[in-house]
Amino acid sequence: MSECGVECIASIIVVGFLWGATNPLLRYASRKQDSQMAPEENEGFAKIVSRFLRSFLNWKFSIPFAANQLGSIMFNLLVINFPVTVVVPCVNAIQFIATFIVGIAMGEQMQQSTVKQKTGMVLAMIAILGMLVIE
Template identity: 35%
Template sequence: MQLFLILTSALLWGITNPFIRKGSSGLENINSDNYFKRILLELKFLFSNLNYLIPFILNQLGSILFYITLAYANLSLVVPLTNSLTLLFTTFTAIALGEQEVNSKTLLGLGFVIAGVCLCVSAAE
């Protein structure tokens, strides 16, 4: 159950990150002389944009699952595993969407993350 919750929250966070980035493009074009008006216009832009809103809601669902996981699992294992796996899923999704190219540095970094996850799991056993 714990591993399922860790994987699910990491998957929800990782997959949605590139979609949130894509969905929020255009936000930088919103201008206003009034700081508070600009904030309201940015919020209106984001929350009226389904390309942003759906991944954002799924991302928040991942956060809820993460907090539930913290109640059932070892904190020193949950946090590094979830964050590491989130990075992996974000990278794979960005590659699948064509946002990031596969190169030797990316592969080396992914290898280090996977090795770190394996060390965390083996140390917890």
């Protein structure tokens, strides 16, 4: 396992941003599609498959989903090649920050407790990255 240098930090930022930025986009596309569909009491297998295919044919859902999955692949590569104790908390912190920023940009309302949690994540990430620089 190698040390977490510039390549590691850049990869952490990219993965965190891919995951975080796509969360509000996926949430928006899912809600929009759900609001357009009439609720049904009994959904058979064919109806479930139809809804599944309709989601993936909708570019507003499929493109963010593909980007999110690319982030997942990159995350697995990060965990294999760099210290888990650094990668996981930093990716999560950046993910939350990106979700917060993109969500606000899309007009989502955030609760005060959510803002405090995001601030705590940022401070934890800065502390972890600071420890890396000191070593």
